[in-house]
């Protein structure tokens with residue numbers, strides 16, 4: 001595809017009437033484009049395009065855009081059936097997305113010729129493997145997807161996270177990070193205890209009980225606190241932020257602020273990271289049911305914390321044709 005500017009792209013007849021599928025997983029919603037045969041949106045315009053069509057009220061509206069592509073054999077040293085690309089609503093490309101990959105896997109199984117189950121997926125965060133679970137009465141209908149989410153990393157260099165005079169190999173687990181945020185200052189706090197994990201993309205996990213904070217405070221101040229933490233100077237590539245309310249050994253509640261998308265009703269990679277962190281800190285066991293604003297997700301940690309699985313549903317909301325960018 002020849003390279004064209006975004007305005008030209010918007011006007012070009014070739015690019016109107018774009019077919020898409022609107023999907024969501026626990027209310028975390030995505031616009032899905034099938035690029036298996038050819039690119040629908042030129043690579044260099046995907047960010048701007050995603051930002052534009054994700055604007056709620058002005059276009060389709062979503063937390064992000066997913067492109068279904070063929071694997072790029074030259075960039076990977078493993079076999080994959082399909083390639084998953086995800087752009088946040090602000091136009092930034094993310095390496096991985098847990099809710100998105102369940103939507104993607106359902107879409108690939110129900111709408112394309114790739115029927116492999118398990119499905120091996122190339123993501124920018126590494127290989128992910130989706131196992132489809134079907135509806136009892138309709139064996140073609142994907143009800144739940146259990147995804148192998150890889151091996152979480154905790155060292156600061158893997159997030160990435162950088163603080164002057166702190167070695168990059170340190171695992172930043174339940175340690176104090178200085179913060180300068182008005183809503184925290186008002187209650188006399190100049191630091192937050194947090195942990196970090198990378199499951200393909202980066203996450204900060206803040207346990208409310210470790211910080212003497214509660215759900216009410218987080219809900220009231222989420223825009224300010226989430227926005228502040230996402231862009232905290234310690235995170236050069238920004239960060240997804242999760243506030244955890246510990247319920248018991250097998251249950252947690254999570255309120256999420258996503259990098260590049262703000263408040264979302266659920267975050268699959270965030271839930272995976274949060275449970276991985278809670279288990280590592282012995283706050284929970286290895287099998288946890290996470291309650292998110294949009295519903296529940298099951299996370300299972302095996303192999304001494306080295307492998308993590310996420311299980312949950314995904315839904316097709318509607319098919320559409322984009323008439324006007």
Ligand SMILES: N[C@@H](CCC[C@H](N)C(=O)O)C(=O)O
Pocket residue numbers: 028088093094095096097098099100201202240258259260261264266267268269270
């Ligand atoms: N909602 C997603 C994560 C999407 C990407 C994230 N905002 C990032 O920039 O890393 C999920 O369900 O994991």
